[in-house]
Amino acid sequence: xxxxxxxxxxxxxxxQPAAAARNTARAQGRTARLVLIALGVLFILVMxxxxxxxxxxxxxxxxxxxxxxxxxxxxxxxxLQLTLLATAAAVICNTVxxxxxxxxxxxxxxxxxxxxxxxxxxxxxxxxxxxGLVFILVFGRIGWAYDFLQAHDLKVVFAVPGVILATIFVxxxxxxxxxxxxxxxxxxxxxxxxxLMGAGWWTIYRKITLPxxxxxxxxxxxxxxxxxxxxxxxxxxVSGHLRGKTNTLPLHIEILFSEFQLTAxxxxxxxxxxxxxxxxxxxxxxxxxxxxxxxxxxx
Amino acid sequence: xxxxxxxxxxxxKELNGLKKRALLSLTLLVAAAPLAACGxxxxxxxxxxxxxxxxxxxxxxxxxxxxNVSYDPTxxxxxxxxxxxxxxxxxxxxxxxxxxQSHGGSGKQARSVLEGNEADVVTLALEQDVAELEKGxxxxxxxxxxxxxxxxxxxxTIVFLVRKGNPxxxxxxxxxxxxxxxxxxxxxxxxxxxxxxxxxxWAYAQEHDGSDEAKSTEFIKNLYNNVTVLDTGxxxxxxxxxxxKQGDVLLAWENEAFLSIKEHPDDYEIxxxxxxxxxxxxxAVVDEIAKKRGTEEVSKEYLQYLxxxxxxxxxxxxxxxxxxxxxxxxxxxxxxxxxxLVNIDDDFGGWEAATEKFFADSAIFDQxxxx
Numbered sequence: 153x154x155x156x157x158x159x160x161x162x163x164x165x166x167x168q169p170a171a172a173a174r175n176t177a178r179a180q181g182r183t184a185r186l187v188l189i190a191l192g193v194l195f196i197l198v199m200x201x202x203x204x205x206x207x208x209x210x211x212x213x214x215x216x217x218x219x220x221x222x223x224x225x226x227x228x229x230x231x232l233q234l235t236l237l238a239t240a241a242a243v244i245c246n247t248v249x250x251x252x253x254x255x256x257x258x259x260x261x262x263x264x265x266x267x268x269x270x271x272x273x274x275x276x277x278x279x280x281x282x283x284g285l286v287f288i289l290v291f292g293r294i295g296w297a298y299d300f301l302q303a304h305d306l307k308v309v310f311a312v313p314g315v316i317l318a319t320i321f322v323x324x325x326x327x328x329x330x331x332x333x334x335x336x337x338x339x340x341x342x343x344x345x346x347x348l349m350g351a352g353w354w355t356i357y358r359k360i361t362l363p364x365x366x367x368x369x370x371x372x373x374x375x376x377x378x379x380x381x382x383x384x385x386x387x388x389x390v391s392g393h394l395r396g397k398t399n400t401l402p403l404h405i406e407i408l409f410s411e412f413q414l415t416a417x418x419x420x421x422x423x424x425x426x427x428x429x430x431x432x433x434x435x436x437x438x439x440x441x442x443x444x445x446x447x448x449x450x451x
Numbered sequence: 452x453x454x455x456x457x458x459x460x461x462x463x464k465e466l467n468g469l470k471k472r473a474l475l476s477l478t479l480l481v482a483a484a485p486l487a488a489c490g491x492x493x494x495x496x497x498x499x500x501x502x503x504x505x506x507x508x509x510x511x512x513x514x515x516x517x518x519n520v521s522y523d524p525t526x527x528x529x530x531x532x533x534x535x536x537x538x539x540x541x542x543x544x545x546x547x548x549x550x551x552q553s554h555g556g557s558g559k560q561a562r563s564v565l566e567g568n569e570a571d572v573v574t575l576a577l578e579q580d581v582a583e584l585e586k587g588x589x590x591x592x593x594x595x596x597x598x599x600x601x602x603x604x605x606x607x608t609i610v611f612l613v614r615k616g617n618p619x620x621x622x623x624x625x626x627x628x629x630x631x632x633x634x635x636x637x638x639x640x641x642x643x644x645x646x647x648x649x650x651x652x653w654a655y656a657q658e659h660d661g662s663d664e665a666k667s668t669e670f671i672k673n674l675y676n677n678v679t680v681l682d683t684g685x686x687x688x689x690x691x692x693x694x695x696k697q698g699d700v701l702l703a704w705e706n707e708a709f710l711s712i713k714e715h716p717d718d719y720e721i722x723x724x725x726x727x728x729x730x731x732x733x734x735a736v737v738d739e740i741a742k743k744r745g746t747e748e749v750s751k752e753y754l755q756y757l758x759x760x761x762x763x764x765x766x767x768x769x770x771x772x773x774x775x776x777x778x779x780x781x782x783x784x785x786x787x788x789x790x791x792l793v794n795i796d797d798d799f800g801g802w803e804a805a806t807e808k809f810f811a812d813s814a815i816f817d818q819x820x821x822x
Contacts, residue, residue, distance in 0.1 A: 293567035293587075310568040392568035394518060395552045407554065410686055411526055412714050 207425050210418035222408075222419035230396045231404035232423065234312065238319040238387075238400060239380040245320050246376050250327025251369070255361065257328075258335035259343060269332070275324045283321050284389025287314060310392035315400060318386035323376045330372030331365055338364055367442030374438060378431045381424060514547040517746050517753060520570035522557035522732075523686045524707050528605075528769040529574070535765065536756055540749060548749055556684045557643045564589065564737065571741045571750040574734045577643040578795075579802050581733045594735040601796075603731035604757035605771035608792060609651040611722040612692065612701040612708045619699045623724045624655040627700055628673040635680050635698035637688040639810055644685030646810060648702040651728040653809070654793040658726060672819045693719070704730065705786070709770035723787040729794040 212219055222228060256262075257269055275283065289295050291308035301308060308314045342364075346356045362369075384402040391398040393407065401424060408417035521529060533550045540548045553560065553568070557576035564570045565587045575581055578601075584590045595601050613621050619632055627634050637645035652674055653667055660666035680697050682688040685704060692701035693711045700722075703711070708721050734754045741747040756762055763773035767782040779788070799805040809815045 288566050291567070293565065295567075298567065307569070309566070310563065392520075392563050393553045393555055394568075395554075397551055410523065410690075412710070 204425055207418050207421050210415060211422040213418075214415045218415050219419045219422075222413075222416035223423060225416075227396050227399065228401075228404060228420055231399045231401045231420075234315060234397075234399065235381060235401040237312070238316045238383075239377055241316045242319045242323045242380040243373055243376050246323055246327050247369070247373055249324070250331055250372060253328040254331035254335050254365075255357070257332055258338075259340045259361075272325050272328050275322050276329075280318075280322050280383070280385030280387075281389055284318055284386040287317060287321075287386075287390050309390045310394070311398060314390040315387050315398055318390050319380050319383050322383050322386050323380045326376035326379060327369065327372035330368050330375065334365055334368040335361070367438055367445065370438045371435065371442070374431055374435050378428065381427055381431075511544065511546055514549065515746060515749050516549040516551065517571040517741075517750055518551040518553065518569060519572050519574060519753070520553045520560050520564055520568060521574040522560055522576045523554055523684075524704065524710065525574060525732075526552070526554050527710075528766060528771060531765050531769065532757070532762055535761055536753060539756055539759075540752065543752070544749075546749070548753075550753070556686070558641070569740045569744075570737050571744065571746045572734065572736050572753055574732065574754075576730075576732050577646075577802075578731065578733045579806070580643065581735045582802070584735070584737065589737050589739045590735050591738045595733070597736070598734065598754055599758055600774045601731060602733050602735060602754075604734060604754070604762070604774055605732065605766035606774055607705045607730045607732070607771055608727045608790065609647050609702055609730065610705045610708050610727065611724060612703045612711055612719055613699065613722055615718050615720055617720060617722065621700050621722055624652055624674075624726070625659070627702075628670060628677060630677075632677050632700065633679045633698040634674065634677040634700055634702065635682075635688050635692045636678055636702040637682045637685055639816055641683045642685055642688075644704055644707075645688075645702075646805075647704075647728055647730045649809060649816065650795070650799060650805060651702075651724075651726070651793075654728060654798060655724065655726045668815060668819065671815070675819055705772070706770040709785075723790050726791045726793065729792040731795070 211222075253268075253272060257265055288309055291297050291301060291314065292310075295309075297308075306313075308317065342360050343356050346360055351359070382402060383400070384406070387400050388403055388406075391400070391403055393399060393403060399407070401420065405417050405420050405424075408414075408420060519529060519533075529550075529552055533552070536550070537548055540546060553563075553570070555563075557580050560568075561573070561575055561580035561583050564573060564584055573581060573584065578595070581590065581594065581602075585592060585594065598604065611621055611627070613619070619626070621627055621632070626632065636648045639645040639649045649671070652671055656667035656670035660670065680688070680691045682691055685707065688701060689703060689707055689711060691697045692703075693715065701708075705721075708719075712719055712721060734757065736747065736750045736754060738747075741750045757766075758775065760775070760778060763775045763778040764781070767773050767778060767785065770785070772786055773779045773782070779786070793799075795802055795805060799808075807814065
């Protein structure tokens, strides 16, 4: 993901056969390049752009009224609210956790560090459906924590906390994964220097660690948001599909789809598509700013 | 990300004061927010507990909420029914009632209730699915007789959905076992609807073969040889036939078939066979939950009111056959009322016997598929 600075072709390094041969080689190189670019563009068009266009076309197929009815439907709005709530909770939780975890892992040495790093990656490796089932088996009616929850009148699965929990689980590694390599690359020289000068941990963290990682942190938060907005599998298992209560936007879309309301399903999908595009734009801004700042630092 | 290295001493470079403050407040916000989130969760639960406690009191609170866990194709029915029930309950008790709906595959929905999805009432596709909840201790035995007509306020049956103009000339069950006819039906191992399909075909075969089991088995075998897509659920099979345009005939719930026609009036038509099966979706109050929440009264009335004339008409409008014969006769334009219907209790000895005979491991369905 770092700068892909292509090495400029050095004319001196090319052996000296006839100029014509060199031109042929160059032409061939150009053809190959064009073919590769064309393939790449085609792939992106078919795999990424086409689905987006399809969503928008289908969403507006039956006119603006159907579209606006679908997205202002009270259940759609409730679903959007729940999705936003779960996303906010996931982002906040995982940002805090990500900051702590990356700081611990990259700036300190302790036994079991590698193990901890591996643990953080579990949500990447596990299928979200299994994650959901695990929550059911723990907090559900047949789960071992059920009696305790009943005694305290708490509800986890098939209620909003379950949806939030599942979202947090699947987006768990995003911020930490983004920060750990960044902080490891930076090393802890500056922090050590600051400590030697008598700065407290909070000052060090605030004045040295955080400013260095802020763009990476924002980037992680953006990725985490994107993933949380679209989460389907784990949430589907723990939600119980209670209309207006535990349906998130992706679940709402699936329900609309299986009820033959294709247009409405795509209309609601377009909300997520719009969110995705906004996120992508933010991502690019963050990336650009981060890179610019880096250049300034290097200078 | 392009941020890999930030050079050494620059960390001490003076930061723009505004930025610094912004970062600090962001950090604080981030740290404080989960606490706030936890707090709000706790308070929601607390509020819920309050209403639960209050509704158990003799004096009724102004509003009550019940959850109806149902199966896939009942969405439109209950959307309409909930409205008339809200009016009815307001008149009857003065309370405002909110009904939370949940829809999905019948078996899956039963499973979720069993795992803790708190439904006050279930309105499922199969008696068996409700029986699972009874086994799980959520519903008290004897629920089948709690409401009229074995707790089936509306019924349905199995019909054929064919492409417009009926190009393969399908009229009855013996037409769909002919070579070259492609049949779409879900898998009876996983789908409730598919079991009704299977039993309806069996009933036809029995009648035409003079109850010769070997011949009926052969008939069913030919039928399933013609099945080109064996989906796991009824809604999936409908999508395969209607949206993906596979096969010549779909064995479908009558209400699903009507719904497909409503969506695509120019593409499909319904063929009613000479004999089919009376499918009785079951409703029940989930005693454990209703007791806990103090919603027994409203839950019971919710299901009881399904038998009212108004609700029965609503069922007919949504292509379910009303269980009240008078109302049913008003829908003679929609439904083929001359269709001979067998039913599970009289003709198959109940679900348990039917399951054991046909759908258990290495029972008749398995034998057909092994041969």
